[in-house]
Amino acid sequence: MASLTMYPADERLAGRDRVAFNLYIITAVALFVLMMLVGLTMRMTQAKWLDVPPGLFYELLSMHGAGMVGTISLATTAVMWFFLRKYVRLHLWAFVANYVLFLLGALCIIVSIFGYGYGALWTFLYPLPVHGVGMWTADSSALFMLGYLLIGVGSLLFYLDAAAAIIKVHGNLGRALGLQWLFGGKIDPDHPKAVVASTMVIITNSLGILAGAVVLVMSLVNIFYPQVVLNALVAKNLIYWFGHMYINATIYMGVIAVYELLPRYTGKPYPISRPFLWSWAVSTVFVVIVFPHHLLMDFAQPRWLAIMGQVVSWGAGFPVFLVTAYGALTNIYRSNIRWTMPSRLMILSVFGWAAGIVPAILDGTIRINSVMHNTQWVPGHFHFYILLGVLAMALSLMFHEIGSRAHAAPNSRADRMGFPVYLIGGLIFVFGFLDGGRVSVPRRMAEHLQAWTFSDKIGSVGAILVVLAMLYFALRITVGLLKPPSPSLVPESVPEPVPMPMPSPSPGVVGVGTTNAAG
């Protein structure tokens, strides 16, 4: 069961652990600010407030996509490592190797884009990387793909180390997921949710990364041996299988922060339960098989795949609404929660995830996808659950951790101002996209018609607010992390919570769900 102690001793970061964690987080928040500025530039270009030429726009779009996906993965990997290391023995070298390979991969990607003009987006959809038509060369695409391979190898190293450590403690991955308790038996109340979530991530994202590696190697072969022609539909399936699982894994890694930290701020126990285990077991399957909703407009796909894409997208709402959001709300209800930055961000993150899945489920419906696919509805829903969901999860741990290094809870006046700016800016930003989808504004387009610019301007205003808030968060977190740990571990202004009486586990407790990202 997650600790109710605000800063338990086994979470304390010392020595090389602290250096590694700081490197992850400071790199991540700096990259978030930079990538958000790139995103803002694109939205202001679409709003016709800036004049960025199309070639540069698509380079920025490639950078923003690859950069944001990579950075949110980096940040949530740090979340998973931070909590999982309490329950199993992780090797620091694997965590650091992932960081180093991420940086090397990022360097390849940045050079390929800004040095050689790569502009085939983060999806490198075959055969576009070899059809730059003067904007980029096949060699730049190869460098971009090499960057992906390096980042993927880093992630796999980290997951393999985590898998070995989990198996050493729990016997096998099935037991770590808690499958032995799905149909009966007394659930071990000390079985950590962080282990369940991490196991799910290891299984699904390893499969996704392997699929990505296969299509990357196939694409590289095609680049250097053009006579080897790939099947475009197979390549697209592999790319979206990889892409969907990679970005979804960030949610499952990020939500570990909510499981671990929320009870400390509500003072209520947060026990593991059978619905929780079911939701993770079901989601492990769902996240692997839901990806065909990205190919609903590829009519050459077998019909059963399209049906599976829609049905699983809809079914994915069950664990999110019934277990994740409902469980979190039950834990908060009449808890006398202490409102500081971590708790605010945790509630926001669960809201962002649950609310963001609504437009996602709609877009996962074949009939609706025929008018919404590749419109701004798509970035509308995925920014909803990434910006207001996953990023908020990661930020909650960051603010919680800087609280351990100060003698004041992370709840300054500037914090209290920064949070609503982030929330309101984020909502304006995502609704700007969703409204663009309503009026059929295409996504991924440098030049917008004048008729489309209303939602672009709305979105730009929201983006400015988000960037301002994130800039403040990044500075606050960086300065906070660089302070030495507080000797007492428990800040004076954050008293130990008094556990609330709980006659039985909260229904469902916080669980999990597969988030849709139909596009």
Add this chain to the structure above:
Amino acid sequence: MILQNAVWAIALVGIGLVALGFIHVIIQAGKPADEAATRKSTRTAHILQAWLFVVLFVGFVAGSWATLRHFPIPPQRGTLDARQVVDVVGRQWSWQMKPDTVRAGSAVEFRVTSDDVNHGFALYAPDGRIVTQVQAMPGYTNKLLHTFQQPGTYTVQCLEYCGLGHAPMKTTLKVVAAGGE
């Protein structure tokens, strides 16, 4: 009702309901509960969760049946028996479409493929809304079936990013009244 507006309304209601649930709990969160109140609210929460499951499950089954009963994607093998057929080829960065005029009121079969990279064949109505779309993929011919209700000049816009000339990759399709040229 325009489909996009209906989707927008459903999304707003759904997001609004989620937001209301959160706002209610956040308002209550600052009020501490004693043991009796906690027991009572836990029981209530279990009952509400069961009802939420029932509502979602009914919506899942009914919605799936309603949206998949008449499968929205036409069969891709064999003939579709449409009176009008339009062959469409996308390439960086233009559309080749034969013929470029169709009649309203009867089904049109679009046979859509690509010469180079993936493109998106999206049909925009004169009012600027997408009426339907399909992917144009090299090596495959996707068959799209659509019946135009309103005559007018429709815009074909590429909706799958395909490089520098993606945005200007568009053409027009003329839809004449039934019986017209």
